[in-house]
Amino acid sequence: MPEKYWPETVILWGAGATKNLGLHATKELIKLILDISNNDFSFLKDKDKKLADAFKKLVTEDLIKDPMISRIYDLKALDIIISTNNKFNMHDLFTMLDQLIENDMGFNAFCDGRTQFLRVERVKAAKRCLILLIEELERLSVQKTPGYVDKKKIEPYYEFAKILTELMVEEARAFEDRGYKRDTRRFYLYSYAIISFNWDPLILWNIFNVHKEENKNPICFKDGLELQLYDDFGTKVASNYLDGDESEIWYTSDESQCRSINDYNYPSRIARIGKVLFPHGMFGSRICPECGKSIITFEEKWDRLSTEIFGPSILQDLQKNWKYKTHKENKYKKGAIECPYCGQITYPYDMTLIIQSLSKQKNVAALEELKTEMGLLMKNAKHIIFAGYSLPLDDIMVKTFFMSSISGNDKNKLKCTVINYDEKYRGEDWLTGQNIYKYMRRSKNHSVVECIRNVLDIFLEKNIRVCLKGIPEVFMKDGRISKKKVIDILYPRDYFREGFPIKRD
């Protein structure tokens, strides 16, 4: 019999969910890259001067004049490519670069009144530069002062992570009282999962930090065992752990580990685990070019306001708090992370950022595994929340993936919540039934209407509710994240009759 317990509520976390933190959607990123190539730095005018200067130095000096860096990350080639078409969107650009690289073809560009030919080596270097710029721009966007996010802006996300964690502790108590066996999914698996289509790791970082706080002061069960909370990435990710001078491999936790911790024969503590997936890749993570393993690195500081989770920058001033750990990392710097398995040095361009692309990517095992896991989560969910994720169904890959994952789910029962943002909307908090269509007819916000229409293509109308207040506002009351609202959004009584903590039969 297949496993019957899966996270009941799956949150699809998208660009709309982190807009409030200053992060850019892909549409804005491409515009910023065009601005940079036109020498227009007006987007830096409100930035901290040190950060703005460092960024300018990166794109006007290091990436242009440094003989080694400019050959690896070819900004000039990227400029030439994007200047041939001012309507490029990120999706098309990635797809085109991938196609050229796969077919070992160069690029012919007519610009500044003449034709220029870029050999495939330069197309590759242009793609590396594109990935680097995306990461640098996003890291820059969240920094208020060098090295740190804006405390005020991040607060709601931290509170949200805190409440999620509180709920998972409550769930643990309730499940224990109901006699769910600790070494089964019924007990240890969180009732929510997050699938982030963003590359930024901020939601993960906040949850990590709250888990760490909770694990330091855990609740105790009747038999004296302490509760510990972990995250499962859906694939094995390793990191370097330094113990004195010894370098050790450290793994992110996973379900199998959780099950063995909860073994009744060897009582030590009690573990619960939640799924947080990054199917499009994540800043700061790398795929080792030598051994192909998926790796990540954390700074030991664990300051929740620090931007360290974005990984090292090629320019120290753009990631002030970063400290290289191993001997090799210190020798090579420039964004180096040493692979804990084979000792190879990885660089920012070993980061696998995916934007759903029609071209057949070279299969990366870890990402394939994530896709499978994501499909299973969708197929077995009872409630799916589109949290600022706009479901780009015009991308045929996305459409077919969603349709095939959900096809095994009972559509009559599968519920859906759409959280999007329309600043002009003034009506009731939740739109359902005919009111959804009424809004769609009247609204001038095409992207929101498009998103709702796509959701209506997949889910039954009677199972959909829509909120247009945006994130984090949708969870807030009187300026703070409200626990009641989080429960109402994740586990609404209309969908889960027994309310929270939900029942697992």
Ligand SMILES: [Zn+2]
């Ligand atoms: Zn390796």
